[in-house]
Amino acid sequence: MPDGGPAVEVDGLTKRFGDVEAVRGIDFAVRPGEIFGFLGPNGAGKSTTINMLCTLLRPSDGSARVAGFDVVRERDDVRRNIGLVFQDPTLDGYLSGEQNLRFHAELYGVPRSVTADRIRQVLEMVNLWDRRGDLAQTYSGGMKRRLEIARGLLHSPRVLFLDEPTVGLDPQTRASIWEYIRHLQSAEEITIFMTTHYMDEAEYCDRIAIIDSGRIVALDTPEALKAGVGEDRIRIQTADDETVIAALKDRFGLEAVVSEGAVTFSVASGEAFVPRLFAELSVPIKSVNVARPSLDDVFMSFTGTTIRDAEASASEGMRMAMRAKGR
Numbered sequence: 001m002p003d004g005g006p007a008v009e010v011d012g013l014t015k016r017f018g019d020v021e022a023v024r025g026i027d028f029a030v031r032p033g034e035i036f037g038f039l040g041p042n043g044a045g046k047s048t049t050i051n052m053l054c055t056l057l058r059p060s061d062g063s064a065r066v067a068g069f070d071v072v073r074e075r076d077d078v079r080r081n082i083g084l085v086f087q088d089p090t091l092d093g094y095l096s097g098e099q100n101l102r103f104h105a106e107l108y109g110v111p112r113s114v115t116a117d118r119i120r121q122v123l124e125m126v127n128l129w130d131r132r133g134d135l136a137q138t139y140s141g142g143m144k145r146r147l148e149i150a151r152g153l154l155h156s157p158r159v160l161f162l163d164e165p166t167v168g169l170d171p172q173t174r175a176s177i178w179e180y181i182r183h184l185q186s187a188e189e190i191t192i193f194m195t196t197h198y199m200d201e202a203e204y205c206d207r208i209a210i211i212d213s214g215r216i217v218a219l220d221t222p223e224a225l226k227a228g229v230g231e232d233r234i235r236i237q238t239a240d241d242e243t244v245i246a247a248l249k250d251r252f253g254l255e256a257v258v259s260e261g262a263v264t265f266s267v268a269s270g271e272a273f274v275p276r277l278f279a280e281l282s283v284p285i286k287s288v289n290v291a292r293p294s295l296d297d298v299f300m301s302f303t304g305t306t307i308r309d310a311e312a313s314a315s316e317g318m319r320m321a322m323r324a325k326g327r
């Protein structure tokens with residue numbers, strides 16, 4: 001990677017699968033040493049982007065450089081300089097943790113003279129040194145993911161790609177995986193490019209790009225994105241959502257939607273607004289919640305939906321397509 005150059009540089013990157021334009025001309029650059037997150041609902045184009053950056057998929061258009069190398073013209077150089085941890089585990093269950101790493105070291109041409117030390121180093125980093133002799137199939141879900149992270153680091157990559165590194169893990173294990181990721185950033189001077197659809201995880205990233213339907217709709221630090229929303233979010237559960245939405249529009253000029261079972265809208269100062277609203281409404285209120293902007297609100301302000309609603313409608317669409325196919 002040229003000194004001071006970006007760790008990942010993407011320019012007009014596009015991927016089409018037949019009629020589906022999964023990634024629609026995206027641009028961004030990741031600085032060396034950054035934890036950069038790609039946040040978006042299922043189907044937004046996150047995996048397709050990561051697969052192009054890792055040279056597993058050829059872009060339809062545009063270009064990308066990883067660790068200074070072009071993902072199409074310099075594939076082998078890119079591959080030597082990246083580590084991968086994907087959603088689906090690819091460990092060999094019949095090998096021990098240590099054997100899995102040894103196998104990978106050979107595959108990546110890690111010099112024999114340093115292999116043993118390096119294996120010890122990465123296994124200690126993810127707290128698996130004591131369990132190195134056990135078969136990988138006897139590891140818990142969190143241990144397997146930690147072993148995969150260790151494996152992804154073995155050949156000292158410049159950029160580590162993590163595709164949904166904590167998906168399917170319990171909150172405690174997710175937190176501990178994150179501890180390792182943050183530790184890595186300082187210990188290995190590595191750039192981390194990760195995808196997630198967990199809002200709380202995106203908060204750990206130095207910067208995040210929000211991707212929706214193949215386009216980057218926002219890119220900044222989590223703090224700056226939240227500050228950009230500015231307004232508080234109010235959620236009200238009522239006996240008659242339609243009347244409340246109409247009242248908000250007529251009397252206060254506010255646009256509200258029903259999201260995740262509550263009438264949801266944004267105002268500049270929530271605490272001051274709620275008493276005024278209550279004085280005006282004749283509809284019974286079951287609950288009210290006022291919250292400072294979160295990444296959820298950022299997502300909503302750029303896409304008009306919450307990430308969970310977007311995923312629910314994506315899976316509903318898929319169910320309908322499956323049903324139609326089955327007919």
Ligand SMILES: Nc1ncnc2c1ncn2[C@@H]1O[C@H](COP(=O)(O)OP(=O)(O)OP(=O)(O)O)[C@@H](O)[C@H]1O
Pocket residue numbers: 017020021022040041042043044045046047048049
């Ligand atoms: N090999 C393929 N052939 C056809 N369409 C594809 C292919 N891979 C992905 N797509 C489509 O491209 C779009 C983006 O998919 P992608 O997997 O990149 O999304 P994602 O954001 O990573 O979601 P997830 O978190 O569910 O993996 C989707 O509409 C998907 O159906």
